[in-house]
Amino acid sequence: MSDRLPEEQINELLPCLKSMAELISIGKHIDRKVLTQIIPQSGLYGDDWIFSELGIWATILSKCLDKTHTKDSVLSELRGRGIPEFPAVLAYDAAKPKPMIIEPKSVDFGCLKMDDGANTTLQVSGEPIVEVIAGKHFKVMLKPTDSDKTLVKLQLLKGTPGESIREEVIFRGNSGEVKAIIAARWESAPARLSWCPKCGDSIKKKSLFFNPSKKSYECLNLMCRCEFPYPDKLVEQYNNSHR
Numbered sequence: 001m002s003d004r005l006p007e008e009q010i011n012e013l014l015p016c017l018k019s020m021a022e023l024i025s026i027g028k029h030i031d032r033k034v035l036t037q038i039i040p041q042s043g044l045y046g047d048d049w050i051f052s053e054l055g056i057w058a059t060i061l062s063k064c065l066d067k068t069h070t071k072d073s074v075l076s077e078l079r080g081r082g083i084p085e086f087p088a089v090l091a092y093d094a095a096k097p098k099p100m101i102i103e104p105k106s107v108d109f110g111c112l113k114m115d116d117g118a119n120t121t122l123q124v125s126g127e128p129i130v131e132v133i134a135g136k137h138f139k140v141m142l143k144p145t146d147s148d149k150t151l152v153k154l155q156l157l158k159g160t161p162g163e164s165i166r167e168e169v170i171f172r173g174n175s176g177e178v179k180a181i182i183a184a185r186w187e188s189a190p191a192r193l194s195w196c197p198k199c200g201d202s203i204k205k206k207s208l209f210f211n212p213s214k215k216s217y218e219c220l221n222l223m224c225r226c227e228f229p230y231p232d233k234l235v236e237q238y239n240n241s242h243r
Contacts, residue, residue, distance in 0.1 A: 005053055010082040013053060015042035017087055020058050021094035024065065026148040027128035030058035056081060064095040065174055097127035098148060102171065102178040107154075109184035113231060114161040115215060122152040122180055127173035134169045138182070156182065161189035190230070197238040199224040208235065 005013075019038045020030055028034065035054050039046050060077045063069040071092060078088040102124050109118040125148050132140050141153040154169065164185040171178050189212065196208040196219045207221040210230065217228040217235055228235050 004080070004082050005049070007082065009049070009053075012044060013042075013050065013057075014083070014087055016044070016054055017057060017083070017091045018094055020054065021061055021064075021091040024058065024061050024095045025098055025127070027065075030055070030062070053081070057083070061091060061095040064092060065097060067175065097173060097175050098125070100124060100126040100171065100173050100176045100178045102180055104180070105178075106181040107183070109156060109182075112159070112184055112186050114186050114189055115158055116186075117158045118156045118184065120154050120156075122154055123149055124152055124171050124178060125149045127175065129171045130174055131172040132169070133172070135167050137165055137167065138169060140169065154180075154182070156184055159184070159186040161186055194235070194239045195242045196221065196224060196226060197228075197234050198226045200238065200242065 016035075016038050019041065023030060023034065023038075032051060032055075035051055035058075036046060039050060039054070044050055057078070060074060060081070063074050063077075074092055075085075075088050078091065079085065083091070102122060104122065107120050107122075109120075112118060127148075128144070129142060129150055129152075132142070134140050137157055137159065139155040139157060141155075143151040143153065145151065152171070159165065166181065166183045168179045169182055171180075190210045192210050193206045194208045194210070194217075195206050196217075199207065199219060199221050203221055207219050207224070208228075209218050209220050210216075211218055215230045217230060217232065219226045
């Protein structure tokens with residue numbers, strides 16, 4: 001190529017090749033700001049010809065993320081810039097998206113109170129997340145890090161009494177995807193009428209009304225009229241003893 005650099009200058013730039021390839025593999029855009037950080041690490045100064053050539057190399061390596069470009073075509077372009085075969089192959093392999101890995105692969109929130117939600121943090125490594133597929137029960141927030149890892153804040157919204165779920169949350173990259181299995185269940189709503197811990201023994205009948213709109217207990221006995229929050233351990237223990 002008429003604009004190809006001399007072999008001596010190519011050899012000076014080769015130490016930057018791997019650094020760029022590794023950043024590209026995790027979705028980093030190689031701009032002048034990034035090159036400003038890479039170039040001094042290789043013992044070079046930021047001359048215009050260096051920025052220009054490394055920008056071309058980055059553009060070629062970015063094609064490793066696109067399935068429409070074959071390995072042979074990318075290597076051919078790198079060799080066309082004067083990069084030797086072995087460094088070109090190493091750079092190609094380093095620039096390819098890393099396999100996506102999610103940790104943990106499953107979360108079981110167990111039995112939740114009927115008005116409760118829950119949250120957890122997952123970690124996805126490898127290629128960047130470009131799409132999240134989650135059902136109505138979830139709210140997902142992504143927090144990329146300086147490495148190839150993305151922290152995923154997963155919020156489970158509250159369910160309905162007695163509901164049980166086991167669903168997939170899918171994280172997709174440009175070339176792969178990972179899934180997390182999320183399980184949870186919600187306790188059933190309490191009986192609408194149960195024993196009042198204050199007056200149940202005296203009146204010998206159930207008088208404690210569960211008000212679903214207020215999520216609280218109200219005693220219907222006019223001589224008592226006690227109220228209890230929901231959930232309430234005293235109410236639960238007393239009713240268990242009167243079954």
